[in-house]
Amino acid sequence: MLRELLSPEIKELIEKKEWRILKEILSEWAAQDIVDLIHNVAENEADIIFRILPRDLAAEVFSELDKNEQKKILKQISSEHIKEIFLELTPDDRTDFFEELPAEITKKLLNLLPTEERKETMMLLGYPEKSVGRLMTPRFVAIRSGWTVSQALEHIRKFAGRAETIDVVYVVDENWRLLDEISLKDLILAPPDERIANLMDREYHSVVANDDQEVAVDIMKKYNINVLPVVDTKNVLLGVITIDDVLDVYEDEVTEDIQKSASVFPFEVSYNTTTVITMFKKRIIWLLMLAIGGTLTGSVISSFEETLGRFIALAAFIPVLIGTGGNIGTQSATLIIRALVTGDITPKKWFDVVRKEIFVGLIIGVTLGCVLAIWSYFMKSSPIISLIIGLSVVFISLWANIVGSLLPIILRKLHLDPAVVSSPFISTILDVSGLLIYFSVAVSLL
Numbered sequence: 001m002l003r004e005l006l007s008p009e010i011k012e013l014i015e016k017k018e019w020r021i022l023k024e025i026l027s028e029w030a031a032q033d034i035v036d037l038i039h040n041v042a043e044n045e046a047d048i049i050f051r052i053l054p055r056d057l058a059a060e061v062f063s064e065l066d067k068n069e070q071k072k073i074l075k076q077i078s079s080e081h082i083k084e085i086f087l088e089l090t091p092d093d094r095t096d097f098f099e100e101l102p103a104e105i106t107k108k109l110l111n112l113l114p115t116e117e118r119k120e121t122m123m124l125l126g127y128p129e130k131s132v133g134r135l136m137t138p139r140f141v142a143i144r145s146g147w148t149v150s151q152a153l154e155h156i157r158k159f160a161g162r163a164e165t166i167d168v169v170y171v172v173d174e175n176w177r178l179l180d181e182i183s184l185k186d187l188i189l190a191p192p193d194e195r196i197a198n199l200m201d202r203e204y205h206s207v208v209a210n211d212d213q214e215v216a217v218d219i220m221k222k223y224n225i226n227v228l229p230v231v232d233t234k235n236v237l238l239g240v241i242t243i244d245d246v247l248d249v250y251e252d253e254v255t256e257d258i259q260k261s262a263s264v265f266p267f268e269v270s271y272n273t274t275t276v277i278t279m280f281k282k283r284i285i286w287l288l289m290l291a292i293g294g295t296l297t298g299s300v301i302s303s304f305e306e307t308l309g310r311f312i313a314l315a316a317f318i319p320v321l322i323g324t325g326g327n328i329g330t331q332s333a334t335l336i337i338r339a340l341v342t343g344d345i346t347p348k349k350w351f352d353v354v355r356k357e358i359f360v361g362l363i364i365g366v367t368l369g370c371v372l373a374i375w376s377y378f379m380k381s382s383p384i385i386s387l388i389i390g391l392s393v394v395f396i397s398l399w400a401n402i403v404g405s406l407l408p409i410i411l412r413k414l415h416l417d418p419a420v421v422s423s424p425f426i427s428t429i430l431d432v433s434g435l436l437i438y439f440s441v442a443v444s445l446l
Helices: 002-015 019-026 031-039 043-052 055-064 067-076 079-088 091-098 103-110 115-125 149-162 184-189 213-223 243-261 276-303 305-310 312-342 347-380 383-413 423-445
Strands: 142-144 168-172 178-183 227-231 237-242
Touching: 002 019, 002 043, 019 043, 031 043, 031 055, 043 055, 043 067, 055 079, 091 115, 142 149, 149 184, 168 184, 168 237, 178 184, 178 227, 213 227, 213 243, 237 243, 276 423, 312 347, 312 383, 312 423, 347 383, 383 423
Parallel strands: 142 168
Antiparallel strands: 168 178, 227 237
């Protein structure tokens, strides 16, 4: 609220070109508040705001901006200013930015960096996209098992300035193979002449650099840890991943899953910076597929025109039956997808899942079937129509639960993203199959 009240004052300072006062005010702001301010001013004003920020704060703000916003800012500032910002960025944030750029621009910007920082960035860019290696920072503190606590603390004081975090330090051997991790708290509380080897329990969690970033997210979430060491296949310590990097990955994953669940191909950038053409491309393919799938519903109805002609009352219940099937299937799919993501279930447990969903589907079907059968009787005063409605709802509910639970498991087994089993996709499948069930029951009983 305070920042919102200050925004008009900020605009006034920009108009009056009171750069010194503006710099003093913004220097006290958090980086995310400045990002919010940049989002709510004109583009030329945003450029001015960014230019006057202190170097370290500018780097922090830069890392919080969307990729497209970062590119716009770089076009407006000098090469020397770019160099200053890049030097203040952490290696993982720097790499995250570079991987979104065309190769020729990346090469040009890399040449602005000093040799050591350029080597760091090139090493991280050498790992596969979306791998843990791209996410890690090679700036950490490592100690040896033969040292005393006093020696270790002296080493930490000497090199902590360049480290991403010193909450945890890592014990390595002469070949930099990871042996253990020790919290800074344990080191401070230990006697100064105690050997590091005596403090080790050799219980730690790590991740391989070539693993998918989601592996790191799962480990840190499961064991509730803030820092995770990254090793190679020989257990050589390469870097660390911190909780802020993992939260960014997790947010991207959730956003991607939400977009997929709405039958939209995921955006690479935020909604605010996505163009109309890009939005159209991301949505139209799925919409065309679903529209074509929807024509199958009409084909099913056409196949049973004779039955509908003789018993026109059946038509009144088509919307509620196919809607019920879609809702049940979507519920089931959503629960299973979430359980797969959290690791609560695995594809190997498919039989247990289906068995449970069959019982759940039957209970739901009987409950809804009884209610809708009674409701249809009050509408049409026809016992046979009520029986058709009741039985159809039972069969549709059972089928929808099975489809909704099995499809995500099958996709995960095929190494595909279960999120593509979106609400519109499930609904389209169950619209067609639900009508087939409904008319088949009607034909059998009539």
